Amino acid sequence: MRHTLSVMVENRAGVLARVAGMFSRRGYNIESLAVGTTENPKISRMTIVVEGDNHVIEQVTKQLHKLIEVIKISDITDEEYVGRELVLIKVNADTAQRSEIMQIVDIFRARIVDIGYKSLIIEATGDQSKITAIETSLKPFGIREVVRTGKIAMVRGPKTKLE
Amino acid sequence: MVMTGAQALVRGLEAEEVDIIFGYPGGAILPVYDALINSSIKHILVRQEQAAVHAAGGYARLRGKTGVCIATSGPGATNLVTGIANAYMDSVPVVVITGQVSTEMVGTDAFQEVDITGITHPITKHNYLVQDTKDIPRIIKEAFHIAGTGRPGPVLIDLPKNVAENECWEEIPQRINLDGYKPTIKGHPSQIKTACRIMKEARCPVIHAGGGIVGSDAASDLIKLAESIQAPVATTLMGLGAIPADHELFLGMLGIHGTTAANRAVSECDLLITIGARFDDRVTGAVGKFAPDAKIIHIDIDPAEIGKNIRVNVPIVGHVKMVLQAINNQVEKGKRSQWLARIKRLKEEAAYSYPEAGKTLTTRGVIERLSALTKGNAVVTTDVGQHQMFAAQFYRVKHPRAFLSSGGLGTMGYGFPAAVGAQLADPKALVVCITGDGSFQMSMAELATAKEHNLPVKVLVFNNNCLGLVRQLQHFYCERRYTAVNMTGNPDFVKLAQAYGVPGYRISNVEEIDQVLEEALNNGKLSIVECMIEKEELVYPTVLNGKGLDEMVISTGGYYGE
Numbered sequence: 001m002r003h004t005l006s007v008m009v010e011n012r013a014g015v016l017a018r019v020a021g022m023f024s025r026r027g028y029n030i031e032s033l034a035v036g037t038t039e040n041p042k043i044s045r046m047t048i049v050v051e052g053d054n055h056v057i058e059q060v061t062k063q064l065h066k067l068i069e070v071i072k073i074s075d076i077t078d079e080e081y082v083g084r085e086l087v088l089i090k091v092n093a094d095t096a097q098r099s100e101i102m103q104i105v106d107i108f109r110a111r112i113v114d115i116g117y118k119s120l121i122i123e124a125t126g127d128q129s130k131i132t133a134i135e136t137s138l139k140p141f142g143i144r145e146v147v148r149t150g151k152i153a154m155v156r157g158p159k160t161k162l163e
Numbered sequence: 164m165v166m167t168g169a170q171a172l173v174r175g176l177e178a179e180e181v182d183i184i185f186g187y188p189g190g191a192i193l194p195v196y197d198a199l200i201n202s203s204i205k206h207i208l209v210r211q212e213q214a215a216v217h218a219a220g221g222y223a224r225l226r227g228k229t230g231v232c233i234a235t236s237g238p239g240a241t242n243l244v245t246g247i248a249n250a251y252m253d254s255v256p257v258v259v260i261t262g263q264v265s266t267e268m269v270g271t272d273a274f275q276e277v278d279i280t281g282i283t284h285p286i287t288k289h290n291y292l293v294q295d296t297k298d299i300p301r302i303i304k305e306a307f308h309i310a311g312t313g314r315p316g317p318v319l320i321d322l323p324k325n326v327a328e329n330e331c332w333e334e335i336p337q338r339i340n341l342d343g344y345k346p347t348i349k350g351h352p353s354q355i356k357t358a359c360r361i362m363k364e365a366r367c368p369v370i371h372a373g374g375g376i377v378g379s380d381a382a383s384d385l386i387k388l389a390e391s392i393q394a395p396v397a398t399t400l401m402g403l404g405a406i407p408a409d410h411e412l413f414l415g416m417l418g419i420h421g422t423t424a425a426n427r428a429v430s431e432c433d434l435l436i437t438i439g440a441r442f443d444d445r446v447t448g449a450v451g452k453f454a455p456d457a458k459i460i461h462i463d464i465d466p467a468e469i470g471k472n473i474r475v476n477v478p479i480v481g482h483v484k485m486v487l488q489a490i491n492n493q494v495e496k497g498k499r500s501q502w503l504a505r506i507k508r509l510k511e512e513a514a515y516s517y518p519e520a521g522k523t524l525t526t527r528g529v530i531e532r533l534s535a536l537t538k539g540n541a542v543v544t545t546d547v548g549q550h551q552m553f554a555a556q557f558y559r560v561k562h563p564r565a566f567l568s569s570g571g572l573g574t575m576g577y578g579f580p581a582a583v584g585a586q587l588a589d590p591k592a593l594v595v596c597i598t599g600d601g602s603f604q605m606s607m608a609e610l611a612t613a614k615e616h617n618l619p620v621k622v623l624v625f626n627n628n629c630l631g632l633v634r635q636l637q638h639f640y641c642e643r644r645y646t647a648v649n650m651t652g653n654p655d656f657v658k659l660a661q662a663y664g665v666p667g668y669r670i671s672n673v674e675e676i677d678q679v680l681e682e683a684l685n686n687g688k689l690s691i692v693e694c695m696i697e698k699e700e701l702v703y704p705t706v707l708n709g710k711g712l713d714e715m716v717i718s719t720g721g722y723y724g725e
């Protein structure tokens with residue numbers, strides 16, 4: 001099963017290397033990892049999506065905890081949360097195809113952020129299923145390049161993860 | 164007071180009550196060596212950096228206090244790597260300080276630059292690349308805290324040369340503030356209660372004691388528990404000494420070269436109480452066949468060890484000593500005459516699990532005599548190989564912290580530098596290094612270190628002119644196709660001793676054992692005793708790959724396992 005871990009770490013050089021190294025060393029598979037600063041400049045948050053059964057996730061969590069710079073780990077998979085990913089898609093677009101593509105963009109509430117001679121760049125945010133859906137819809141036109149941020153997530157309601 | 168970063172570092176070490184550091188100098192670490200001149204800290208110059216970590220580890224394990232070692236950048240730092248990995252696997256508290264090229268050179272492949280923090284990520288509990296001189300006092304304090312608390316382990320501090328030279332105005336902080344590091348000390352009360360209930364219900368419990376007992380000074384608490392619930396105790400290699408070998412509840416070491424008694428008892432038990440151990444594959448054999456009928460209580464300070472290799476029924480995370488004290492306060496005394504009678508029988512059988520050696524000089528024969536002559540009171544260090552297993556089986560260790568061996572990593576070359584560290588940790592102790600001709604040659608350069616400081620370490624070299632344990636593997640797994648195991652270029656170890664100006668002895672037959680040992684043990688000097696052993700001696704029992712502990716191979720007949 002796919003789990004989403006929200007991990008608070010100290011905002012220091014080398015932390016990402018430690019976390020990523022732990023995953024590869026112990027043979028765990030990171031599906032995506034997104035990292036950025038938080039409201040507290042000393043702390044960064046990593047949102048890690050990892051595939052594994054309960055035993056694997058338990059070990060991942062415990063091994064992450066052993067890293068001194070990891071402050072808090074929450075497995076939010078079963079919580080109510082907002083999960084988002086940003087994707088940029090460069091798609092082939094002749095003048096003839098543009099209006100059709102723009103319709104698709106509208107349907108997904110995505111945006112066109114760049115127009116080139118024979119291509120468009122489309123920006124979309126959403127959960128994983130939406131991102132997959134828009135990718136599938138654009139495929140027939142010929143996708144040239146995809147850049148995804150990996151998922152970020154926040155638990156719903158007033159509570160914050162450091163409380 | 165204004166100091167240099169290097170002076171601040173030395174002051175930080177002094178504040179941690181460091182009295183000895185093991186090291187080897189070089190360019191990038193020059194400022195620190197300069198600052199050490201005016202310090203009370205004694206520096207022991209080893210002959211290769213790996214020995215500095217092993218010695219610091221030996222010191223730490225005997226003394227129960229964090230060991231410190233120091234080396235220069237580049238090759239100095241990489242030479243430490245095996246030693247650091249060894250300390251990591253065996254949870255030994257060591258602070259390692261390395262020099263680094265100046266910050267403006269970092270990342271340029273400068274002369275003697277290596278990314279030692281990157282290299283040691285997987286083998287340190289934590290490490291630091293010091294970026295700013297003002298951080299030094301805090302980092303030193305944190306490093307000792309991290310190394311010595313929770314599950315102990317090595318912490319490395321990489322110190323760029325300019326950071327060591329710059330001025331430091333910062334004082335040592337009063338408090339440590341590590342949001343991400345709060346080891347659980349107290350065991351969960353309801354888990355402890357459950358454990359006590361299960362102990363009461365068990366008919367045939369066995370305690371499986373590991374290095375965590377020794378490291379947390381919980382030997383007396385362990386013995387108290389064993390006696391009150393009447394459970395026999397099997398230890399891991401790291402746990403030897405946690406209970407005196409002559410205690411009637413002691414089963415010996417368990418595992419793939421464990422005693423028959425320990426392995427059978429563990430296979431038969433209905434409750435296994437694992438304390439400060441981590442179910443290493445050398446201990447369990449085939450995991451699926453390990454303690455098949457047992458419920459398992461697992462007590463350990465490291466939550467990541469619980470459920471890692473084996474499912475447990477009652478996990479208790481906490482400081483082993485605290486948890487044992489809590490258990491001892493509420494557990495009901497047990498009486499298990501039937502089970503103890505069975506244990507007694509298993510132990511008697513175990514006494515005959517080796518064939519008679521007769522007049523052949525054997526490793527175990529010498530170690531049995533060493534054990535008798537020293538009454539189990541020596542501090543024994545070992546290298547890695549057959550001699551190590553014989554030492555674990557036949558040296559009757561009486562005290563915790565008195566058996567120092569490389570467990571998790573199985574590092575040849577550990578024994579002698581560890582003995583150097585141990586002798587410095589306790590100058591009055593009788594320190595005996597049990598080694599093989601292969602292992603000793605990995606660190607015999609340290610004879611000079613021991614000589615220089617008049618350390619009366621006794622080195623027993625079991626010379627079978629081969630890499631015995633690998634030869635044994637080839638015996639069992641490669642149909643006796645022996646390859647790359649003969650040590651044909653061996654030196655004369657007696658003459659080697661003479662070359663260093665210290666006594667050298669040779670034991671060639673059974674009659675010489677006592678006389679030579681008595682003389683060597685009592686001469687007050689660094690000594691080498693070379694014991695001439697035949698290649699064919701095999702370690703028994705042995706559990707072959709994929710087998711369970713109760714499927715161990717016991718001697719297959721003749722002395723040499725024919």
Ligand SMILES: Cc1ncc(C[n+]2csc(CCOP(=O)(O)OP(=O)(O)O)c2C)c(N)n1
Nearest residue numbers: 548549550573575599600601602630631632
């Ligand atoms: C650094 C290192 N290299 C290789 C090994 C693999 N190994 C394990 S035991 C052994 C042989 C040890 O020979 P010796 O020290 O003579 O001891 P003996 O087994 O003969 O008693 C070897 C090569 C190891 N454990 N450590």
